[in-house]
Amino acid sequence: MDPHASSVPVEPAHPALRGLKWWQRGIIYQIYPRSFMDANGDGVGDLRGITSRLDYLASLGIAAIWxxxxxxxxMADFGYDVADYTGVDPLFGSLADFDALLEAAHARGLHVLLDLVPNHTSDQHPWFLEARSSRDNPKRDWYVWADPKExxxxxxxxxxxxxxxxxTLDEASGQYYLHQFLPQQPELNWRNPEVRAAIADAxxxxxxxxxxGFRVDVIWLLGKDEALRDEPINPxxxxxxxxxxxxLHPYTQDLPETHRYIAEMRALLDEYSARGRERTMVGEIYLPFERLVxxxxxxxxxxxHMPFNFILTQTGWDARKIRAQADRYDALVGEGWPNWVLGNHDQPRVLSRFGREQAxxxxxxxLTLRGTPTVYYGDEIGMADVDIPPERVQDPAGLRQPGVKAASRDPERTPMQWSDADFAGFSxxxxxxxxxxxxxxxxxALQDRDPNSLxxxxxxxxxxxAVTPELVAGAYHSxxxxxxxxxxxxxSLEVGTVLVAxxxxxxxxxxxxxxxxxxxxxxxxxVRREGEVPLEALELAPHEALVVRLR
Structure with a gap:
């Protein structure tokens, strides 16, 4: 397979969109591989399972899968504890399975983004095993270590x-190592140029x-205070x-040097984009708009290319509040390209937050706000959070914080519901x-046959x-x-204006x-109505979403 060959379309058909990149025009669809489709019958989703469902994914009209x-x-944190950046876990298949998925996705016009986890590794990664072997090991400085206080x-x-x-104290060496997540996820030292070079190689x-391209995990945490100062109490x-x-977290989040690290990663992606196929980078960043942009x-x-905008996952289902946030974000983005997300593997599902009537x-x-939407698997059919019995909780965030409501992310990670067959056709x-x-x-399966389904x-x-350029490239005005x-x-674009109510x-x-x-x-x-509607007395049914072309 030629990795640079692809049938993914380079230019859109509509002239109004020809200045935009594929990631600006299209929709990104997040797949949680453990839960999407199990091809080998072990109860866990895998790459061959995803490949078997590519025709379904293409039918959704999306541009990319992440x-x-x-x-x-x-799997201490279900893959966010990486032991090898250049392989595939046997649970999901092999590199050959990945190559087959990538080729089949490209043949259908779908792009593929991987989840890069550069802030921390597994404590079983060879780098960390070397680092903790002795204080003078060459890889010791690849991680963040500190002596105990007196x-x-x-x-x-x-x-x-x-x-x-x-x-966590490493008893053999007498030093502590840093981990902002599990003790099994030691933090890399991004001040070390060898670390940055190793991630670039990956x-x-x-x-x-x-x-x-990549969705980059916790990208705003890469820099840490070199003096390791105490963080202030949150009043x-x-x-x-x-x-x-x-x-409060001024010494572990959003440090100035983080921008330099990200710029290096972007420069690498731009090298590849210059070869003729546009690559993109989406950064996971939970910050206020002023810092996000x-x-x-x-x-x-x-x-x-897109710092993830999570405001819709953090704002109640309130029309005025969402309008205010959309207005503010759109104004602050400036020359950047906006993006929106309603749910992901870390947030309760849309349906559980807003109700089935509002789906x-x-x-x-x-899908109509200005910017690139990211959709979480199953939201297109109205999957809801699942009550997980205590004895079946898997997520370490929930297991380590039993007193914190909604700490576990298991409810939004349950298997995709493909059919009414045993095990939902997932396995x-x-x-x-x-x-x-x-x-x-x-x-x-049921919704596919129902023309009125979600x-x-x-x-x-x-x-x-896809056929309304205003909804992709048009200016936003509330x-x-x-x-x-x-x-x-x-x-609105020069070609026309579309109203969303x-x-x-x-x-x-x-x-x-x-x-x-x-x-x-x-x-x-x-509510399935057609024809013309008066704009000076526009009637909206309960829970209605209406898209209208203005004359």
Missing amino acids: LSPIFPSP NGRRPNNWLSFFGGPAW MRFWLDRGVD DFRPGMPPHHQL TYYGSAEAPEC RVATTLL TREPWLPLAEDYRTVNV LNYFRALTRLR LEAGFDDVFVYTR LNFGGAARTLHLPGLGAAGSVLLSS
Whole structure:
């Protein structure tokens, strides 16, 4: 296979979109490999399983799939503890299976992004095994080590995201090593140029195989305070919040040198893009908008193509609040390219947060705001969080923080619901996590046959997006709707203007939108209406999402 050959289209058909890259025009679909499709019958999803479902993925009208980590790992954090950056864990298959997936995806016009985890490795990675073998080992400085304080206490007060201190004592050497997640996930020292070179080599390994880019895990944590100063107490901490929130984090998050590290990674991707196939980098960053947008970098030193915008995962389902956030974000992005996400492997599912009645409204919001949408597997059919019995909890974040509500991420990671067959068509045996009780009525096979299903509404939206350049490249402008539970905005290009009206509530609303013309043509409605609608008295049904072309 020629890793640089692909049938992935380079240029869109519509002239209005020809200045945009594929990752600006398209939709990204996140796959959690353990839970997508099991081809070998061991109860865990794998690469061959994903390959077997590529026709389904292509039918969704997406541009790319993003795979959560598939690298060799002891699976202490289900792959986010990497033991080898240039391989595939046998649980998921082999490098040959990956190459076959990549080739088959490209043949269908789908790009493939991998989840890169450069902040930390597994404690079983050969690098760390060497580093901890002695204080004078050449790889010792590849990780963050510190001596105990005089009384043997930890070097400082830093905390782990998963509960407890961020330091573990290596008794053999008498020093502590840093881990902001599990003790089995020691942190790399990004000040060391050899570390950065090694990660760059790992990126090249996958780029040479033909991957189209990376989603980079916890990218805003790469820099750490060299003096290892204590972090200040958070005055807003309250009981019930995750213990990590006890502190503010100026010395472990969003440090100035992090931007230099990311710029180096971006330069490598740009080298590959210059060869003719555009590569992209999405950075996982949980920061306020004002800080988030700095991770686009500058013209002289570009950074992430898209710093992940998680605001919709952190804002309640409130039309006015979401409008305010969308307005603010759109204004702050500037020359950067926006992006939106409603759910992922770390957040409760959309349906569980907003309710089944609002599923079409949420889908429409995600796919019509300005910027690249990222969809989490199963959201297109309305999968919900699953109650996991205590004895079946797998997630270390939940196991280590039993008193913290929603600490476990298992509920949103359950197997994809393909059919009403045993084990939801995901596997031929009991899956690694419990199935949703509703899988016999909420599944792909059933919804595929139903023209009124959420799945087919999702497809209708992606088809509309593909032929409506305003929804991809158009400017965003919000309008005053006159109701607290309605969000209205336009997407405009020289070729025209499209209006999006979203009813977040269960009551019918009549909107008065002067200045837009007398009437518009319905492009799509979640209540299946067609034809023209008056704009000065625009009626919205309860829970309706409506997309209208203005004259």
